[in-house]
Amino acid sequence: MLKRKQVAYMERVRQLVGLSDKIAREYTGRGVVIALLDTGVCPTHPDINNRILAYYDFVDKENDFDDKNGHGTHIAGILCGSGSMSEGRYRGIAPEASLVILKVLDEKGNGKTQNVIHALEWLLKNHRRYHVRILNFSIGFLHHAKKQEQYHLIKLLEKLWDDGVVVVVAAGNNGPRKGSVTVPGICRKVITVGSWDERYSSYSGRGPTTCCIVKPEILAPGTSIMSLDSKKNGYASRTGTSMAVPVVCGGIALGIQKNPRLTPLSVKLLLYQSACKTPGDYEKSWGRFQIDKFLDVVEKQSIKH
Secondary structure, eight states: OOOTTOOBOHHHHHHHTTOOHHHHHHOOOTTOEEEEEESOOOTTOTTTTTOEEEEEESSSSOOOOOOSSOHHHHHHHHHHOOOGGGTTTTOOSSTTOEEEEEEOSOTTSOOOHHHHHHHHHHHHHHTTTTTEEEEEEOOOBOTTSOHHHHHHHHHHHHHHHHTTOEEEEEOOSOTTSTTOOOBTTTOSSSEEEEEEESEEOTTSOOOOOTTOSOSSOEEEOOSSEEEEOSSTTOEEEEOSHHHHHHHHHHHHHHHHHHOTTOOHHHHHHHHHHHOBOOTTSOTTSOEEOOHHHHHHHHHHHHHHO
């Protein structure tokens, strides 16, 4: 288990999820576009390398290309940071993937559900224009949010899924109590990610959910992850299931690079087939995300077809 002050450098995260140097040399996420709904991203960080294809601000409508909170920039680094400022130590999972940034949270990390809905409506109309294959949705909603808005949000995510976008969301940080997975992690279709580091993280949201299916489906490292900082173009450590989501999204990007014909449903099936179940993992998940095993089953499916 991680000690209290220990940080999980990305090189350690890559080791935990089976992303060897050999795999990393062959698969980098090149050609794969990931949409990121969050607090924005600092576009001037050297590890982003001008790989932001589009940036839309649904908070103040200024499209000012910033991230005053840092949450979105941190996630972008886990997803696809190049590691150029750290000699590769903080390199992301898919360091050549590209991004479409949809800013829906303000400098305090707060946001309105309607802004998220508007962003998802925009993405539904424009994902083919930018060739978006994956949506990283590392934000959750409190239970007192308006039920009608929650319902609308989930329906939009399901439409994106049906339209070919792999939607990956966070389980939330309200664990370990049962039934603590947050919206939209309760959605039946999407892939919901919980956090683990040597053992299942106590804060990670857990099922069961009202939809009576396993949630979260997959677990990935999320505690004390060192990644990009929006201030002074440096690095910082953050914790949460928000940080576990881009580990999985980045791995899926490698799978799509290997086999561009993958659909959301096939990605979910392959995650199920490749998850590593070990003693001590939370019994209501499929298991831990392992990129090497995931790419192996992607290859087997490619051979079949």
